[in-house]
Amino acid sequence: MISILLSIPFLSLITVIQTSVVSRMPLLQGTADLVMVVIIAWALQERVKHPWQWAITGGILTDFFSGLPFGIYTLSYLTLTLLARLLGRRLWQFSFLIQLFLTLLGTMLIHGMSTLVIFLQGTRLEIISVLQSITLPSLLLNLMLTIPVFIIMGDLANQVYPQKTEL
Amino acid sequence: MNNQFPNSIRIFVFSLLALGVFLLALGGYIPSLTRAVLTPLTSTQTWVSRQFKGLEDFFSAPRDVALIRQENEELEAENARLEAQIVELQQQLLEYEILSALLDFARAQPEHKYLGATVIGRDPSPFLNYIIINRGSDDGLLRGMPVVSQNGLVGRVAQVTAKGARVQLITDPSVRINVQIQPSQSEAVLTGTITGDIRLEQIPQDAGVSPGNLILTSGLGGNYPANIIVGQVTSVRSPEYALFQSASVQPVTDFKDLDIVLVITNFNPVEASPLIPTPETP
Numbered sequence: 001m002i003s004i005l006l007s008i009p010f011l012s013l014i015t016v017i018q019t020s021v022v023s024r025m026p027l028l029q030g031t032a033d034l035v036m037v038v039i040i041a042w043a044l045q046e047r048v049k050h051p052w053q054w055a056i057t058g059g060i061l062t063d064f065f066s067g068l069p070f071g072i073y074t075l076s077y078l079t080l081t082l083l084a085r086l087l088g089r090r091l092w093q094f095s096f097l098i099q100l101f102l103t104l105l106g107t108m109l110i111h112g113m114s115t116l117v118i119f120l121q122g123t124r125l126e127i128i129s130v131l132q133s134i135t136l137p138s139l140l141l142n143l144m145l146t147i148p149v150f151i152i153m154g155d156l157a158n159q160v161y162p163q164k165t166e167l
Numbered sequence: 168m169n170n171q172f173p174n175s176i177r178i179f180v181f182s183l184l185a186l187g188v189f190l191l192a193l194g195g196y197i198p199s200l201t202r203a204v205l206t207p208l209t210s211t212q213t214w215v216s217r218q219f220k221g222l223e224d225f226f227s228a229p230r231d232v233a234l235i236r237q238e239n240e241e242l243e244a245e246n247a248r249l250e251a252q253i254v255e256l257q258q259q260l261l262e263y264e265i266l267s268a269l270l271d272f273a274r275a276q277p278e279h280k281y282l283g284a285t286v287i288g289r290d291p292s293p294f295l296n297y298i299i300i301n302r303g304s305d306d307g308l309l310r311g312m313p314v315v316s317q318n319g320l321v322g323r324v325a326q327v328t329a330k331g332a333r334v335q336l337i338t339d340p341s342v343r344i345n346v347q348i349q350p351s352q353s354e355a356v357l358t359g360t361i362t363g364d365i366r367l368e369q370i371p372q373d374a375g376v377s378p379g380n381l382i383l384t385s386g387l388g389g390n391y392p393a394n395i396i397v398g399q400v401t402s403v404r405s406p407e408y409a410l411f412q413s414a415s416v417q418p419v420t421d422f423k424d425l426d427i428v429l430v431i432t433n434f435n436p437v438e439a440s441p442l443i444p445t446p447e448t449p
Contacts, residue, residue: 019288019299026423029363031293065288067295067325067333114294118361123340125361133362134293 003160007054014038015061030137033110035062037145039077040102041153043084044095047161055081072113080106096150103146107139265427268317273429279392280433282306284314286425287331296339296363298322298425303330311390311436314428319396319419320344320384321428323436332430336422337397338363345387346397351375354385357397357416365398370412376403382416389437 018034025031035058043051059074066073080102087098111134119125191197266283273281282302290297302308304327314321314334322342325335337344342359346367353374355367370376380400386393398416405412 015291016288018291023289023291023293026293029293029361031289031291033291035291062291065290065299066292067290067297067335068292073291111294114292118294118340121341123361125340129360129362130294138293 003048003050004053006160007050007057011035011038011054011058011061015058015065018062019065027137027141029133030135030139030141032138032141032145033107034145034149035073036077036080036106036110037103037142037149038153040080040084040099040106041146041150042157043081044088044099044102044150045154045157046088046092046095047157047163049161051081051085052078068114069117072117073110076106076110076113079109096146099146099150100143103142104139107135107142111135111138262427265317269427269429272315272317276395279431281315281429282308282432284332284428284430286428290333294340294361296336296359296422297325298334298336298428300332300334300428300430301330302430303328303332305329307432308332308430313391313395313431313434313436315395315431316420316425316428318421319398320391321420321422321425323390324430334428337418338365338422344391344397345385346382347385347393348374348376348400349381349383351380354387355382355414357382363422365416365418367400367414367416368411370403370414372405372410372412374412376400376412376414378402391436392431392434 055077062073284300284302288299
């Protein structure tokens with residue numbers, strides 16, 4: 001319950017940081033997706049019980065701020081949460097490696113969907129330019145964010161779901 | 168001694184001594200004598216004084232250190248306060264310069280009504296070039312209103328909420344703006360690109376375009392008011408067998424450092440979509 005109550009103010013703050021700070025610090029044309037990295041890191045924490053709620057909240061908030069058709073971020077974050085839970089259960093020893101892998105996959109997924117939507121809206125796109133100017137710089141920034149975010153979300157999960165000790 | 172030597176002899180002896188000293192002084196022997204006497208005295212005095220000073224410092228030092236530390240803390244606090252004040256004043260100066268430039272722009276085009284807005288964010292998607300401003304429908308903003316900076320055209324309002332609005336920049340890849348090239352007055356279409364650059368398309372082959380030409384909005388299409396400066400031509404591509412020329416444009420607005428913008432509130436964009444015929448289905 002605390003996790004659900006925490007998700008709305010926490011992810012609102014993360015979305016505000018994303019739009020006000022992170023999106024204003026581009027590398028070429030690419031920017032980091034802090035909300036995505038946070039949601040993946042949260043879903044990979046073993047103790048977390050409600051990662052879906054976080055994915056939906058983060059997705060709706062990001063969709064609200066974005067000019068892309070509503071639902072793209074929510075759908076992407078839900079897919080990444082599903083993959084994080086599936087991989088996290090099977091390879092729980094390598095959760096940080098899964099975080100890196102899902103960050104890479106998530107960046108490609110969201111950028112692929114964005115490219116498709118913009119193309120369908122009638123805008124000409126050069127795939128090489130998209131990769132060079134947007135996707136690869138964004139991927140680099142996202143991967144740089146994974147280490148601090150993974151540590152912080154681990155600490156937060158420990159606070160929200162304290163370990164019960166048996167007497 | 169008083170009994171052995173009468174006063175007259177004592178006076179005589181002292182007089183002789185005084186005379187001797189006087190003669191020694193006249194002969195220049197006194198300084199060497201005084202030096203010989205005073206040097207060990209001065210050395211002793213220096214040593215004693217140094218030891219005393221050491222003892223004094225030893226006993227008074229803790230009190231002084233505490234005082235110095237307190238003064239240091241006070242000065243550091245004062246320094247921090249002054250530094251914060253400097254940063255605040257620099258920020259105010261920057262804002263003043265921007266507002267002054269915006270006022271100049273507004274005065275140069277008095278036919279429009281303007282509403283100032285602060286840029287508070289950007290679109291989370293790197294594929295879209297949108298900014299978020301702190302004015303919305305509560306302030307009278309409507310979808311389609313043009314947005315300018317002190318330098319020229321920025322974009323137009325794409326979506327409005329009660330307290331904020333999203334502005335589509337002219338660098339967005341889906342943007343199409345009818346423009347005019349000065350001084351030739353040729354018409355062209357300005358488009359954004361995914362890389363954030365802008366370029367001119369559909370420039371007639373016979374239009375005289377060269378680097379340095381100014382690009383202004385033409386007002387055609389009714390989406391933007393006419394004669395707002397957009398940028399400057401940097402290079403022209405004119406393929407031999409193509410129907411149109413194209414050109415790269417350097418925008419006058421620095422989109423990375425946008426802090427304050429003006430929304431033109433008395434411009435009503437024309438909604439052209441009802442006028443475009445749609446193919447009838449059989």
